[in-house]
Amino acid sequence: MNAADAGAGAEFSPQAGRARAGTFFTSGPGRALARNWAACFLVVLLVVFSLTGTNFLSVVNFQNVVHLQTLPLLLAAAQTFVIITGGIDLSIGFVAGLASVVAAKLMQLPLSAGWPVGEVIVFGAAGALLLSLVPGLVNGLVITRFKVPPFIATLGMWGIANGVALKLCQGFPVAGLPDALPRIGNGYLLYVLPGSFVSFFDKPAGFPDARVRELWRLVPFSLPFILVVLGVLAFVLRRGRFGRHTYAIGGSMDAAVRAGIDVDRHLVRIYVLSSALAGLAGVFNVFQTGIGNYTTFSSMYELFAIAAVVIGGASLSGGKGRIQGSVVGVLVLAFMENGLAISGVEPFYRYIAVGVLLVIAVVIDKLFPDLF
């Protein structure tokens, strides 16, 4: 892949890019605009949809979008690390499904054995997270020890994780889990009845169901959760040695080796991290839906994660990318879908829009190679 990418991009030298771009994009506000085009596009999307869709611009809608994007955000963060090293991880979507099914299966047994609900949930979640390290470890070892291209190694794991998940659940979602799961996963920090009361973590006891629509539910639990995870990952990538090595490997593998970085070891860690984040996404999915879901072929989580990362300014040839960028990428895709739906446009346009956006992202990247 990388060889092909580098070859395909050969005709765009920085000089040519600068000549094409003129001076507007090389200095001052123009540069900032081109550099953050995805963020600008996101703002434009928000403004346009606020005008065209009723109730698009509302706390409830924004909370819903962010809450539903927790899984894509985790996968995009995972993919960001891998893509910065110049690799690719196609297996994350099905690893998430596998973790979701495993967590649910692990909870079923002790639940029927009469364990307390809290322990059951912790046991299932921890077990699934631990197991989700395995696909990444295998990917990393196959890639570094046997020099299998990441595309192939993770495509193999794509099939294996999918098959194992389907085998475990026999093609049906795993139900019969503790009721507490979706209550935690879809809970809010604050419940406010305007002019009456503020309650933390749960509806006040005895609140009548008939009036539940008057209640303001603010800050879904998933929001602090995803902010903390993304914050830690962004910090690790920008400030720590781990992050420096990640960029170094993506920038030039040879240079990284000569600089004394244990490239193989680092790559294994990257793929394990990617897989672990996918596992976290899968476990979160159990909390969100209350059942264990295998990943369907048509969900294409891994491809949308790659799309988000590329729209966020990363390059498939490695060395470039930021967690913040990928978050913007996910939000662009998410608000596009949400906004189109709210504005009454058929959802199928979304697929087309994703394709067009992706190409724009890459062409901008090619035209202004010295921007990032």
Add this chain to the structure above:
Amino acid sequence: MDTLPDPETPSPLDRAHGLGSLGSRLRALLGGRWILAFLVLETLYFCFTAQGFANPSSAQMLLFYGVEVFLLAVAELFVIITGGIDLSVGYVLGFASIIATKVIDGLANAGAPPLAAVLIGAAATLLVGVLPGLVNGWLVAYLGVPPFIATFSMLGVCHGISELVIRGIYAMGLPALAADLGSGHLLYIAPGGVISFFVRPEVERGVAVVELVPLVVVLAAVVIGILAFVLARTRFGRHVYAIGGNRDAAIRAGIPVKRRLLEVYALSSVLASLAGLVYALKYVSGKADAGASNLLDAIAAVMIGGASMFGGSGTVGRTMVGCLVIAVLDLGLRMSGTPTFDKYILVGAILVCAVVVERYVEVDGK
């Protein structure tokens, strides 16, 4: 398990454990043909374990059900030899199946004779089917967009347009002739030795007619045969290898690299459309995600057939062996009553193992 590379396949451990001479003798014997040996062993395994597998009709069946993957794999092969990848073939297949169904159905309803409707519909499908490839090729060759991104975008665009055309359901309503072509056979042998070509003889209910050589398999065999020739013997084929082997050298050798890339992506898209046409005729319907799950099989078949992800190598013959490895596995598992979920695991494992083994065969064979 039968899926891991068989113990005779050379591995780095051979040398480490002092089995070097045996390993290298086997390597010399099998060389690049190890995957063929694997296919034979795999087939034998299922002949013994899967009830009814050892039967000529199962060979015919796996060819009939595998036609789309065979065509997609050849499409993918050309692109992979140039060092690229085409993720859009699966959804181009679905898109084409819808176009074929809609056009043939529309013409038949407008009063065209069925044969004319099918032929015009087929031509229209292939004509429309070249468009995604032209866009892919233009993006990759002239704009420098990485093939992964360009073709993934096209995947989304094809998916979106397909769903818009059919409004999220199936396209259907093909004339009976389409089904006759799609599931027809070249030869029919009725009891008593009466042989008839193309047309199924009239027999009483319950009397078995031997059906030989499905028409869609003939079609695919002819197309794939021609492409094998094109790749191995023509200037176009040489250029394709040259571009994948070393792009700079290809440019310096005066090969019109951008044009060839455009043609390769267009070819890939036309082949995927042909597969879509075959799908429409076989299943008498069209749907957007008809080929969604075939993408892995197609890429895996090319890689199992020994092509390199970085371009410059791979042949049609070996890709067909790769296809057969997957097709035999699929049918064998079905006939032994294993849930189809196992197939995904095994294809994934074989894919990775094949690439690993291929490395060692290559390193030691040369």
